[in-house]
Amino acid sequence: MQQDPNCSGHASIKIASEEDPAHVMRFKRELESELPYLSAFQCGLALRSIQAKTVSRFDLASTPAMGQEVKRLIEDHLRKTASPIPMSMVPQLCQQLGQGLGLQLRSMPIAIRVDEWLYRDFPALAELQRKSIERQLQEAMHALGPSVRAFAPQRIIDANVGMSCAFAKFWAAIWQEPEVAIPFTSAGYGKIGDELLGLVQELDRSPDGDRELVNQWTAHLGLAGWFQTIDKQ
Amino acid sequence: MSQEYSFSLPYDAFDLDLIGLNHSDVGSSDFIAKVSEFFASQFANFGGRARVLCNDSTQTIDVKWTKERGFKEPKDRAMELLQSGKIAEAIPLLWTLHQERPNDTDAIYNLGVAYSEIGEIPKAIAILERLVELAPKHVHGLIGLGVAYIRSQKLQFGEEHLRKALKLEPNNQWALRNLGACLLKQDKAKDAVPILESAIEAAPRDLQSIIGLGQALEGIGRPEDADDQYVKAIQIGGPQQLVDIAKDRRTAIAQKTMRNRSDFRPDVMMYITGALDKFANLSTKDVQAIGVEIAILGQNGLDINDPDQKYTLRSLPGKYSGLHLCSIMYAAFKQFAPHEDVGIDFSKEYEAATELRGN
Numbered sequence: 001m002q003q004d005p006n007c008s009g010h011a012s013i014k015i016a017s018e019e020d021p022a023h024v025m026r027f028k029r030e031l032e033s034e035l036p037y038l039s040a041f042q043c044g045l046a047l048r049s050i051q052a053k054t055v056s057r058f059d060l061a062s063t064p065a066m067g068q069e070v071k072r073l074i075e076d077h078l079r080k081t082a083s084p085i086p087m088s089m090v091p092q093l094c095q096q097l098g099q100g101l102g103l104q105l106r107s108m109p110i111a112i113r114v115d116e117w118l119y120r121d122f123p124a125l126a127e128l129q130r131k132s133i134e135r136q137l138q139e140a141m142h143a144l145g146p147s148v149r150a151f152a153p154q155r156i157i158d159a160n161v162g163m164s165c166a167f168a169k170f171w172a173a174i175w176q177e178p179e180v181a182i183p184f185t186s187a188g189y190g191k192i193g194d195e196l197l198g199l200v201q202e203l204d205r206s207p208d209g210d211r212e213l214v215n216q217w218t219a220h221l222g223l224a225g226w227f228q229t230i231d232k233q
Numbered sequence: 234m235s236q237e238y239s240f241s242l243p244y245d246a247f248d249l250d251l252i253g254l255n256h257s258d259v260g261s262s263d264f265i266a267k268v269s270e271f272f273a274s275q276f277a278n279f280g281g282r283a284r285v286l287c288n289d290s291t292q293t294i295d296v297k298w299t300k301e302r303g304f305k306e307p308k309d310r311a312m313e314l315l316q317s318g319k320i321a322e323a324i325p326l327l328w329t330l331h332q333e334r335p336n337d338t339d340a341i342y343n344l345g346v347a348y349s350e351i352g353e354i355p356k357a358i359a360i361l362e363r364l365v366e367l368a369p370k371h372v373h374g375l376i377g378l379g380v381a382y383i384r385s386q387k388l389q390f391g392e393e394h395l396r397k398a399l400k401l402e403p404n405n406q407w408a409l410r411n412l413g414a415c416l417l418k419q420d421k422a423k424d425a426v427p428i429l430e431s432a433i434e435a436a437p438r439d440l441q442s443i444i445g446l447g448q449a450l451e452g453i454g455r456p457e458d459a460d461d462q463y464v465k466a467i468q469i470g471g472p473q474q475l476v477d478i479a480k481d482r483r484t485a486i487a488q489k490t491m492r493n494r495s496d497f498r499p500d501v502m503m504y505i506t507g508a509l510d511k512f513a514n515l516s517t518k519d520v521q522a523i524g525v526e527i528a529i530l531g532q533n534g535l536d537i538n539d540p541d542q543k544y545t546l547r548s549l550p551g552k553y554s555g556l557h558l559c560s561i562m563y564a565a566f567k568q569f570a571p572h573e574d575v576g577i578d579f580s581k582e583y584e585a586a587t588e589l590r591g592n
Contacts, residue, residue, distance in 0.1 A: 138238055145241035146293055179298065182275050183240040188248035 001039075003029045008103055010034075010132065013042035015049060037118070037128035044114035045107070049232075052207040057232035060106040060214060062098060066226035070098045073153035085151050097156050102227055108163045109213045112170050112200050119174060133171055140164035141183050158189075159221045165193030166200070195220055237299040244292045260292065265332040272296050273333065284310060287332065288325040295325075311343065320347050331360075338368045342377060349381045357381040365394075372402045376411060383415050391415045406435040410442045417445060422452025440471045444479055456486045467534060480534055484576050487537045501579050504560030505586040511549075517569055522548045524565030527558050528575065535559060 007026035014024045025042050027035060049057060071094050078085055085093075115133070118125055142148060143160050152160075165184035172181040184193060199216045203209050211229050218227050244259050252267040265287045276283035276298045283298035284307045307330055314323035327344040334340055341364040349357035361378035364371055379394035395412040398405060409432035416425035426449045432442035447462035459482070466479040512520050526548045527535075535555035536542045543552040553561070563579040564586070 134238075141238065141240035144246065146243050146291065147241075149243060149246075179276050180238075182272070183238075183242070183296070186248055186251060186272070186275075187242055187246050188250075190248075 002026050003032075005029065009107070010136075011038040011042050013046050015046050031132075034128045034132050037125045037132055040118055040122060040125055041111070041114055041129075041132075044117060045110060048110060048114065048207040048210055052210060055231070056208040056211050058211045058214070058229040059232050060102055060227055061230045062102055062227055063225060066098055067094060069226065070094050070153075070156070073155060074151070077153040078151070081150065083150055093151055097152060098226075101156060101159055101223070104160060104163055105217060105221070105223065105227055106214060108167055109196070109200055109217050110210050112167060112197075113205065113210070116170075116174070130175075137164075137168055137171065137180055140167065144183055144187055155222075158192075159223055161187065161189050162192035162221055163196060163217070165189035166196035169193045169197050170200070192220070237297060239295070239297040242294045242296070244287075244294065247294060260289070262332055265329060266335070268294055269329050269333040272298075284326070285329055285333075286326050287329045289328070290325075308340070315343065315347065320350050323347055324351070336367060338364060338371055338374070341367070342371065342374050345374070345381070346377045349377060349384065352384075354381055354385045358385065370401055372398045372405060372408070375401070376405070376408050379408070379415070380411050383411065383418065388415055388419050392419070404431070404435045406432055406439060406442070409435060410439060410445065413442065413445045413449065417448055417452070420452070422449045425449040426453065438469050440466050440469060440475045440479075443469070444475060444482070447479070447482060451482070451486065456490060460486050464534075480532065483534055484531075488577050490538060497581055497585075498579075499582075501556065501560045502582040502585045502589070504557045505564045505579065505583050506589055508561040508564040509586060509590055512564065512568060519548070520565050521569045524562050524569065527562035527565070530558065531562070531576075 002024060004026035005028060007028060010031050011025060011027035013026075014020065016023045023046060025039060027038055031038060071090060074090050074093050074097070075087065077083070078087065078090070115129065118129060140161075141164075143152075143157060143164065149157065161184060165181065168181040168184050169190075172178045181190075181193065184190070196217055199213060199220065203213050203216060214229055218224050218229075244264070245256075247259075247268060249255065249259070252264075252271055254264055254267060258264045269285045269287060272283050272285045272294075283296060286295040286307075287293075288295060307326055311323045311326040311330065314320070314326065324344070324347050327340065327347055330337070330340040331344050341360055345357050345360035345364060348354070348360060358378065358381045361374055361381055364374040365378055368374060375394045375398035379391045379398065382388070382391035382394065392412065392415050395408050395415060398408040399412065402408065409428055413425045413429035413432055416422070416428060426446065429442050429446035429449055432439065433446060436442065443462050443466045447459040447466070450456070450459035450462065463479040463483045463486075467476055467483075470476060515523075523546065526546050530544060530546070535544065535558055537555040537559055540554045540556070542555055544555065544558055545552055546558075549561070559577050560579060560582070563575055563577060563583060566573050566575050567583060
């Protein structure tokens, strides 16, 4: 377990390999109070990866087209909106937005399955889980606002918010609080949110089904030209 | 849900199918009303409390909601902002409230007055006209509208609405005070006097009414009575800007009174002569210290009409009348800042004094 202010998301886990003899979990120091839940969640993700048959284990890779298209979209967007953001920041934005979208696509559909499992089987974690999810939902809502739209092209926002809407709808149903999905549905993402969540519930729920789930989300979001699952090395 | 959530949505990102409008409606009053109603009712249906704010300047819909107790309703939050002087911040919230409830007279009144306070007078007038159309007996609305008209220099309209307010509530201090000010602006000092006297009767410590009455009394040739009002205002104290007006008016009255009594004041000439004699043995720095000390003392008002009233200085021994001090100050400033306007004109006396001393 390592504190790491630069870890992606709230926490991350790297599964042990021949080169790395131990699983390494990194987390942000400010979230230490939620560590029991974050650990359980990351372990859940790792477990699903380990439990999957070798052929089903996968990574998500971006295609060469993704880098080029994201760059073009960002440049067009900045020009079109006469954004004050300098063109010199485009490479950084490309990396941030492209990589961020890949991470979200790789983790969110499976995260819903892990969270469902934790919610059902580990009620002692429910309070910390809720606290963490509420924070994630609030963070996801920022993508709706004008500050993100100032630099992010519509296609990237649509994919990002569509996934967040599925996530919000999942929790809205679990907590029986439909209002948590309103920010996303009011911006027109209700349909894609339902479709993505439907895939989580309909497709093979075992760890072996995770790769197909990510493939289906990728296709549904129109991102098949940008990302593809590859066999885990 | 245990925490407070917030999100912003640009106008053009809202799903119009949810409220049955077209793209051409985005930003319209109908759009704002329906969006506000949509969010408010959605969250209310689930037991939540929401504040929806449609910000026309940024073209965004800002929403905050929670199920927590103690969450301020939009109206309460707007009032909190107004009371803490954050008027510009309160306006989008008030405007949204107005769109949600177009016939809520409190919402209209608060929005109109807020516009008026930040100088958006045409908007204030339009909103407040709507208010008095809806509620012709809304006294505060009539006063607000009257004040907005005064601010737009449409003084007769202002007077008309303030008089309407007074018909409904004859002792309303705000109506009386503002009507008095309006009459003064129209050079109707005689009419303003009884109005401002009533205003003071209704609110005896209201500085604006007291100073206004002083100005009205000056306007009808009663400077001594006016001076009494200014003294009263200074004694009561309050916003520095108002107290300074009272002090300035006192100085002006004193100067005018003195000039009226005689064109040339030999006593002033003698005081200046004496001061110049003293200055001959002092450094410029010392003279400057004397002049500045008297000027500071004068900020609190020097009575130059009462020879029995005596003052002392740290920089100059002895006791002096107000007129004597003013003469010394005039002479002192002539030494180190000859072009400075010290608020009193003793140029003739100064010239005579210098001739007398053979300078």
